[in-house]
Amino acid sequence: MKKIKSILIATLMATSIISSAQSNSNNPLGLVYGDAITENISGKVNIHPVTYKLNGIDIAANVYTPANYNSSKEYPAVVVAHPNGGIKEQTAGLYAQRLAEAGYITIAADAAYQGASGGEPRHTDNPAYRTEDIRGMADYISQYPGIDTHRLGALGICGGGGYTLKAVQSDKRFKAVATLSMFNSGEVRRNGFQNSQLSTIQERLKKASEARAKQANGEIIYAGVASVTDEEIAKTPKGLYREGYEYYYRTHAHPNSTFLYTMSSLLDLMTWDATANMDLIEQPLLIIAGSEADTKYMTDEAFAKATNAKNKDLFVVDGATHIQTYWKPEYVDQIVAKLVNFYNNNIK
Known part of the structure; x- marks a missing residue:
């Protein structure tokens, strides 16, 4: 049996986390975003849980169809790639549903090795796999x-934004491309958030190499955060990570969502960059970020x-932080309007 070891926080889920997850689990479809579908009603936007194979791995996805969907007609489609640590039931599902309300067939899938999708070891975050997930959604839809x-x-x-930029550089099936609060996973894992770990790159590569060696012997070493207490949240500086803990472990908690990733993933992440070969993107491109997002430098x-x-x-959402673009209605409404206009002009 594989030994599992978390190198950062491995505490039990706090009572407040459990309570938050329970309050969100009232949705019979497991969706944890505002105004989520609770049942399929004729003439309305409907949700269709599906599974398909991608390179031998079972992928779990949700397809959203527009109101009065008729399979004999032709519809434009949008694939939605979720954030790092996220799953299809959170913000990816929110935007998939809102785009379906605008007449698009959409798909949001859990990345391979994550969420409800298959793949071992769990929580692998390989950029090649994440890019392939996006192509796989295109295959299916x-x-x-x-x-x-x-x-x-x-x-x-x-993170799904960074992987989407990479996917569309070569996959010209995608006729229009948008990112929201784009996160360049390779740059951050290599250089640290806001380039704060430049002096420890070689040290961290050695740790990742050691983790790969242990993984070959059946021991999986994880980086990231398995759970977090209220006290730890309070001590976290304001910004992406504090708001991320609140979003993923409190207000929009879901049991399939976690900040963990295998330490060995850094071998691939730290040598990868979402913005390499950006000149290969010739499709129409819309990039969205909040004016107050501490991740905006990547956008x-x-x-x-x-x-x-x-x-x-480049559309800058005035007043919004990174995480607030995931859920806050006043910002989501602006973003959806911009996305719909963009897709209407380029693929509808």
Whole structure:
């Protein structure tokens, strides 16, 4: 039996976390975002849980169909890639549902090795796999009844945004591309958040190498956070990580969502960069970030490098932080309006 070891926080879930998860679990479909579908009603947006194989791994996804969906008609489609640590029932599902309300067939899938999808070891965060997840969503939704394969768009959120930028560099099935609060996982794992760990790159690569050696012998070493107490949240500086703990472990908690990733994943993450070869993106590109997001520097870097993208647009949501773009209605409404206009102009 594999030994599991968490190198950071491995405490039991606090009572407040359990209570939050229970309050969110009232949705019979397991969705933990505001105004989520609770049942399929004729003539309304419907949700369809599906599974499919991707490179031998079972992928769990939700497909959203527009109101009065008719499989004999043709619809544009958008694939939605979830954030690091996230799953399809959280913000990826929110935006998939809102785009379905605007007439798009959408799909949000749990990444391989994460959420309800298969794959071992659990919580592997390999950028090649995450990029392949996006292509896999395109494979599946392109065969869905009523899809016009010439009108396929992509939306990536947080880490899913970085992986989406990489996927569309080569996969030209995607005719329009958008990211929200883009997070360049390779840059952050290599350099540290806001370039705060430049002096420890080689040390961390050695730890990742050691973790790979132990993994070969059946011991899985994890980095990240398994759970967090109220006291630990209070001590975390304001910004991405504090708001992230509150979102993932309190207000939008789901048992399949975790901040853990295998330490060995750093071998791939630290040598990868979402913004390498950005000049290969020739599709229309919309990049969205909050004006108060401490991750915005990654969005700015990506936008500047997208020199060949058509109709390139940077939309800054005034007053929003990174995590607030996931759920806060006043910001979500602005973002959805911008996304719908973008997709309508480019694939609808």
